[in-house]
Amino acid sequence: MIKNYLKVALKVLSRRKFFTFISLFGIGVTLMVLLVATALLDYVFAARTPEVHADRMLGVYQLTMQGKDDTETAPPGYAFLDRYVRPMAKLPSVERVALVTGSQTVVSYLDGRKIQSELRRADGEFWRVLAFDFVEGGPYTVADDEAGHFLAVISETTRDRFFGGQAAVGKTIEVDGQRFRVVGVVRDVPVLRYSSSADLWVPVTTAKTSAYKEEWLSGFYALILARSRADLPQIKAEFQSRLREAERHLPDPKTFQHLYTGADTLFEGVARMFLPAGKAVANPGARLRAVLLALMLGFMLLPTINLVNINLSRILDRASEIGVRRAFGASSRTLVGQFLIENLVLTLIGAAIGLVLALGVLHGFNVSGLIPQAHFALNFRIFFYGLAIAVFFGLFSGVYPAWRMSKLRPVQALRGRSA
Amino acid sequence: MIHLQQVGKLYRTDRVETTALDNINLEIGKGEFISVMGPSGCGKSTLLNLMGLLDEPSSGSVALDGKAIDGYGDRALSRVRNERIGFIFQQFHLVPDLSVVDNVEIPLLYRRMSNRERRKAALAALDRVGLGSRTHHFPTQLSGGQQQRVAIARAIVGRPGLLLADEPTGNLDSQMGDEIMGILEDLNQKEGTTIVMVTHDPRMADKTHRVVRLFDGRQVQ
Numbered sequence: 197m198i199k200n201y202l203k204v205a206l207k208v209l210s211r212r213k214f215f216t217f218i219s220l221f222g223i224g225v226t227l228m229v230l231l232v233a234t235a236l237l238d239y240v241f242a243a244r245t246p247e248v249h250a251d252r253m254l255g256v257y258q259l260t261m262q263g264k265d266d267t268e269t270a271p272p273g274y275a276f277l278d279r280y281v282r283p284m285a286k287l288p289s290v291e292r293v294a295l296v297t298g299s300q301t302v303v304s305y306l307d308g309r310k311i312q313s314e315l316r317r318a319d320g321e322f323w324r325v326l327a328f329d330f331v332e333g334g335p336y337t338v339a340d341d342e343a344g345h346f347l348a349v350i351s352e353t354t355r356d357r358f359f360g361g362q363a364a365v366g367k368t369i370e371v372d373g374q375r376f377r378v379v380g381v382v383r384d385v386p387v388l389r390y391s392s393s394a395d396l397w398v399p400v401t402t403a404k405t406s407a408y409k410e411e412w413l414s415g416f417y418a419l420i421l422a423r424s425r426a427d428l429p430q431i432k433a434e435f436q437s438r439l440r441e442a443e444r445h446l447p448d449p450k451t452f453q454h455l456y457t458g459a460d461t462l463f464e465g466v467a468r469m470f471l472p473a474g475k476a477v478a479n480p481g482a483r484l485r486a487v488l489l490a491l492m493l494g495f496m497l498l499p500t501i502n503l504v505n506i507n508l509s510r511i512l513d514r515a516s517e518i519g520v521r522r523a524f525g526a527s528s529r530t531l532v533g534q535f536l537i538e539n540l541v542l543t544l545i546g547a548a549i550g551l552v553l554a555l556g557v558l559h560g561f562n563v564s565g566l567i568p569q570a571h572f573a574l575n576f577r578i579f580f581y582g583l584a585i586a587v588f589f590g591l592f593s594g595v596y597p598a599w600r601m602s603k604l605r606p607v608q609a610l611r612g613r614s615a
Numbered sequence: 616m617i618h619l620q621q622v623g624k625l626y627r628t629d630r631v632e633t634t635a636l637d638n639i640n641l642e643i644g645k646g647e648f649i650s651v652m653g654p655s656g657c658g659k660s661t662l663l664n665l666m667g668l669l670d671e672p673s674s675g676s677v678a679l680d681g682k683a684i685d686g687y688g689d690r691a692l693s694r695v696r697n698e699r700i701g702f703i704f705q706q707f708h709l710v711p712d713l714s715v716v717d718n719v720e721i722p723l724l725y726r727r728m729s730n731r732e733r734r735k736a737a738l739a740a741l742d743r744v745g746l747g748s749r750t751h752h753f754p755t756q757l758s759g760g761q762q763q764r765v766a767i768a769r770a771i772v773g774r775p776g777l778l779l780a781d782e783p784t785g786n787l788d789s790q791m792g793d794e795i796m797g798i799l800e801d802l803n804q805k806e807g808t809t810i811v812m813v814t815h816d817p818r819m820a821d822k823t824h825r826v827v828r829l830f831d832g833r834q835v836q
Contacts (some may be wrong), residue, residue, distance in 0.1 A: 199730070207712030520708045523669055524722040524769070525697020527690045606669040610708065 198537065204517075205538035208510065209545075215506050216542070222499035223546025223589060224553055230492060231554035231582045235572050237488075240388050241463050246326040247389055250462060252425045253325070254432065255391060256281055256418040257465040261452040271298055272418070272457070273411030274400070280442045281418040281459075285321075287434065289427035294321040294419045299394045302372035304358075311357055313371060313395035314387075317403060323349075325421045326392050333365035333380035341399040348376035350396045351384045374402065386570040390462055391419055412447055420459055428461075435459035496585070500593045507539065507597035511604075518601060519609030528602035535598040536591060543590035547582060554582075616645045616777060616809045617666055622675035624661050624832075635661040637832045639675070645776070648803040648810045650820040653829035659813040660781055662829065666811060667700050667779045668692050679777075697725050701770030705782035707762045709754040715765050716741065716750040722773040740768040744798055760791030767798055771808070778802065780812040784819060796822060 209216045243250035259272035272281075277295050285293040296318040304311045320338030328335070328349070336347040348369055355364045355378075364378045376398055385393040400408075408414055420435075422428055435458065443455045456475065460468060467484030471477055511518070521531060551574070558572040574582075624636040636658045643649055651659045664670040665677055668684060676683050679695065687695070701722075709718050719737040728736075741747050744764040754762055763783060770778055780799065784792030796819055802808045812823065820826050828835045 203717065204710070204712055211712065516706075516708050517710045520710065521721060522693070523667065523696060523702045524773075525693050525725040527693040527725075529690070530693075530725065607664045610669070610704070 201534050201537045202541060204534075205541040208514070208538065209542060212510070212513075215510070219503055219506055219542060220546045220549055222502050223543055223586070224549035226496055226499045227547055227550025227582055227585060227589075228553035228557060229495065230585055231550060231574065231578060232557050232572075233492075234578050234581050235554070235558055235574055238575070238578055239570065239572055240390070244389070245383075246328040246385060246392050247462075248327045249325070249421055252422045252428065254420040254422065254428060254435075254459040254461060255465050256420075256435070256457060256459055257390075258457055258468055259413060260456040261413060261446070262454040262456065263450075263452040266451055268413055268452075270413040271415050273414040274408045274416050275410050275447075276412045276442060277416055277418045278409070279445075280438045281420070281435070284420060284431070284434065284438070287431070289423055289430055291421045291423050292321050292325050293421070294325040295319045295400060295416055296322050296391065296419065297400070298415045298417065300415070304369075304371045306358060313354060313357075314393070315371060316392075316394040316397050317400045318397050319400050322397070322419070325419050328385070328392075329383040331381050331383060332363060333378070336379050336399060341401055344401040345399060346374065346376045346402055347379045348396050348398045349380040349382060350378055351382055351394070353384050354395045355381050369396070371396065374398075374404070376402070386567065388567060388570055390465075391417060410447075432459050492585075496589065500589060503539075503543075503589070503593035504596050507535075507594060508600065511535075511597055511601050515604070515609045515611075518604060519606050519611075522604075522606035522609060532598040532602050535601060536594045539594035539598075540587065540590040543586045543593070546589075547586035550586075551579070551582060616647070616680060617641075617643045617811075618678040618681075619662075619665070620676050620678070622665060622672045622677065624658070624665065624670070625673040634832050636665070636672075636829075639834050641827065641834070643809065643811060645809055646803070646807045647825065648800070648823045649812070649825045649827060650823040651811065651813045651827045651829065652815070652817070652820050653835075657829040658832040659829055661832075663779050663781050663811065663813050666777075667702060668696055669702075693725070697722060697773065699775050699777060701773065701775040701778045703763070703766050703770050703778065703780040703783045705785040707754070707759075707766045707786075709762055709765055709769075711754055714751050714753055715746065715757070718754065718765055719768045719772050721769060726773070736772055737768070740772040741765070743771065744768045758791075759787050760794060763787060763791075763795050764798070767795070771802060776809055778808050778810045780810065782813050782815065784814065784816060792816070792819065 247253065256272055256277065258269060259276060260267060260269040274295065282293050282295065284290050297316050299314040299316050302313055302315045304313065320336060320341040323335035331352060335349055336345065340347055350364060350369065355361065358364070358369055359367060364381055367378050369376050369378055387393045420431060422431055439455050439457065446452050458464065458468065458480070461481065463484065464481040467480035468477065470484065471480055518531060555574060558574065561567065561572050619639050619641040622636060622639040623634070626633045626635055639662065651662060653659050661670070665672050676685050678684065679699065684692070684695065716734070716737050719740055720733050723733040723736060738747065738750060741750055744767050746761060746764050746768065749757065749761065754765065757765065783799070784795050787795065799810055799812065800822060803810050814820050
């Protein structure tokens with residue numbers, strides 16, 4: 197029976213070439229956009245070098261200090277993280293805690309050339325929480341950071357810019373008026389790696405002043421590496437209790453009385469940035485997920501309506517066939533099944549087209565260098581999402597026309613009328 | 616075989632109410648070959664549709680093999696149509712996207728049987744109507760007479776006890792009409808199939824056992 201349905205489905209599609217083209221184009225382009233968007237999101241949030249442990253890593257990316265008249269939100273400061281988050285490394289469920297700044301643009305002058313680089317200041321644990329791919333030398337240590345040694349790890353691109361691709365370990369690099377000895381070279385990290393990307397990384401203690409040590413709000417993040425994924429809820433809860441403790445020791449209690457933030461996965465951290473500051477939000481990721489889902493459904497609505505319309509006219513076109521099948525014993529339910537299968541065939545062909553288009557667009561992204569050092573690809577998971585979207589498309593756009601068809605009485609169908 | 620008792624059919628629109636059939640009482644025995652005649656619009660096709668369970672009467676009841684089918688749901692009606700009734704239409708109603716043999720297989724798709732059994736039965740039905748050599752043609756590649764033979768093969772492939780034919784020769788020339796009529800007579804005589812045929816043609820009606828005449832939705836003979 198299925199073979200017969202497929203045969204009819206393919207014949208019907210080839211009979212009305214223009215409508216088939218419009219349908220496939222709509223499905224293909226929609227899926228292409230969704231697949232590309234999914235690939236981009238996957239690239240940002242999935243575990244990849246150097247954030248290979250993203251699935252058991254939490255970050256403190258943002259802190260809100262709130263008083264009666266004033267609210268301030270920014271990445272947390274060293275003082276807050278050093279006192280209340282770094283000691284969490286002693287918890288049995290936590291493997292390590294690292295502190296790192298956001299990247300800042302610094303300038304160097306080399307033989308009269310101005311070179312701009314992105315710099316992060318990171319402690320020694322940073323290199324053990326993340327798994328950078330070293331091509332030369334190695335990282336600096338916790339002791340180096342504590343001692344304030346002027347050492348630097350640089351990216352391959354930075355090595356090319358400063359040393360013309362020659363070995364760089366042991367050489368000196370000058371940025372922002374400070375001189376650092378290069379101890380390691382790592383493979384480039386794309387800018388989309390939120391907690392780690394930069395052109396060079398130097399110890400926190402090499403900052404030009406020590407004012408950062410007293411700041412509760414400045415440009416730092418804490419990265420908490422759990423021993424296992426199962427430990428994350430417990431660590432989040434522990435973080436909240438430490439936050440309440442920190443609230444009792446605020447530096448300016450007259451202005452600010454409350455602290456809000458969370459130990460978040462990267463996805464939750466990004467979600468928190470879109471939420472109104474000054475409120476305790478238990479699960480920020482759920483909201484972002486809901487927004488993304490709503491956007492995706494909204495985007496799919498137009499081609500779905502188009503497909504519903506085309507399907508309705510296809511039913512009218514095939515009233516005689518429906519009448520014959522009803523006369524010879526097909527129940528409404530059987531015909532609805534046939535129609536949904538046909539629609540699935542159409543959408544799966546559209547999905548295949550969407551997949552090819554998405555591969556082309558992602559290849560275009562990679563070749564164009566629009567996002568430096570990024571390499572987008574479609575993996576099995578994204579393909580599975582695409583397939584799920586296509587099946588949803590096929591069923592959703594087929595249900596209403598199939599329902600209309602099921603209302604068609606055999607005698608009406610044989611006369612070529614719609615219900 | 617089939618019993619219609621005080622059957623009426625009304626068609627209602629927003630403005631008018633049309634009586635298509637009024638108080639029809641009809642008993643058709645097993646193995647009978649009956650023709651239904653009357654002027655256009657007198658309710659012949661409506662009567663056939665009611666007998667074939669393609670439409671519901673507005674009043675009265677239809678019984679098949681002694682069982683009233685009032686109150687049957689969609690699945691039960693579909694099953695009765697599939698197992699006990701075959702249809703032949705004036706416009707053939709073949710599915711243009713399917714080959715001849717695939718068209719003939721349609722009624723068997725809704726039964727539990729293997730692909731091989733289904734194909735074997737379809738080829739046998741095509742042989743029965745003399746189209747064994749055209750199994751993989753498409754309907755548009757056949758003449759009107761050949762298309763109607765395919766439609767007959769489709770109607771008999773499930774071996775139904777009742778065959779309902781709505782002007783089966785109406786779209787054919789007289790020679791092809793005679794050929795089709797020959798096949799129907801053969802089915803009736805050799806296999807005992809009960810046949811109810813709507814026709815305008817008195818020549819065809821003369822070949823049947825009994826003629827039912829309708830006029831303005833009423834049975835006049």
